Amino acid sequence: MVLFSCILSTINKGATLMFNRKSKLLKPIAAVALSLSLLGSSFTPFATQESNYAQAAAPTTAVTSKVTEVVDGDTIKVTYKGKKETIRMILVDTPETKDPKKCVQLFGKEASDFTKKSLQGKNVKVELGVQTRDKYGRILAYIYLDDKMFNKTLLEKGLARVAIYPPNTQYLEELQAAEATAKQKKLGIWSNTNATNGGCAPKTSAPVKPKPAPTKPAPPAPKPKPAPAPKPAPAPKPAPKKESFKNCTELRKKYPKGVAKGHPAYDSKHDRDKDGWACER
Template identity: 70%
Template sequence: MLKKKLFKPFAASLLSFSLLAGSFTPELTTDSTQTAEAALPKTATKVTVNEVVDGDTIKVTYKGRKETVRLILIDTPETKDPNKCVQLFGPEATAYTKKYLLDKKKKVSIELGVQTRDKYGRILAYVYVNETMFNRLLLQNGYARIAVYPPNTQYLEQLQVDENKAKKAKVGIWSSTSAINGGCAPIKKPAPAPKPKPAPAPKPAPKPAAPKKETFKNCTELRKKYPNGVKKGHPAYDAKHDRDKDGWACER
């Protein structure tokens, strides 16, 4: 009897544990994979961004040298090509690149491609802001499209996914047929200069005040002041003193 009493609690405990274990299914975690995808490549090198030429071209200090870097696998609309117009979304792509890469608070690094330089001597690279590939950000926001130049195709499939999502969302260059076909951005005409106000008409010069009329009773009184008499038009001239009507009054 004692053995049976002892066995029942033990058997019940064993059965409960077995049921509990059977209902537990271990979940797979992808944390390590996500961390690996988000982590900065070991081959990436920190740079200082000095200037943004346009959406896909920047000037940096790399290993103590001034270099021009062209982002791999993407192409943003033109803004500086002397043989092309400023294309739709070109200025926006440049502004977006400036916003992210000229921020001194962010760490910018580059990962060189298999082919490290192009025919112009520019470094060919994937650019990272902190641990995010900036090439992908441009594609995701519709500021760039895929441009393949083998052998630099390391992340092509990943970037194609980003481009396809932007196309479906119709963002950036994918928002209009003209932009997709490389159409020109409208030229902003300078605001017309305000018309100068006409100069006010010059005020006429004030007429000189007429000389005050002088009156004398007779020529004797007039000659006390004007011994030789006065000519017609003089303030003291009076026709009654010009008896011979020669234009002189009280002449001698």
């Protein structure tokens, strides 16, 4: 820079001298001197220039919100200004894991796992895009974790690709540079041609349970012993023969005191007083 100033000063002095002598070279030299003067006034050494892709810090307007759920790699649920909201990150698209019309794409699970590990339960800052919501009602935003844009982190890891949906293009060049670096390093989806083309992740089959070892059949239960046959009931004693007497005189010849009711010789016609005793004296 000092050398440049010296050269410029010398040229300016030469130009002044030429003016005094009215040289024929007056006009060309004056023009060169003027151009270099303008260049010197605007020149900034390369070492002091800021990168065009310096990390964007969270703006003061960003709202601190708590992540309550990670839906997939680029979609989260938060408590935003006291309300439960779903946020779709701007300018990034991670491989699908939830779309019912698509398969689970390569590196989709890795992207979801990374976002969950990084953001679940954390406080983040939310910077809204120019268009604040999509057709599904989700907030469109840039997410900052520890003052670093998480959208960019996904691209740096090779877990997302740039997805452009105007008018939300505020940090497009910065994010495209992050994607280009991941491509060059062949990180994540850029390490696999199938992943780059949205290929499906292989389905993980459930572990096959080993067949149980054959068991010997249990021995048959012993047959129950037959119950002993019941003993035959004793034959009833034959009822005594009914005795019939013409009158009490005849009956008393055999049974002087008469007979009670139920006696083979009892006959109700001989029991006149109906006391259950026939031919009593």
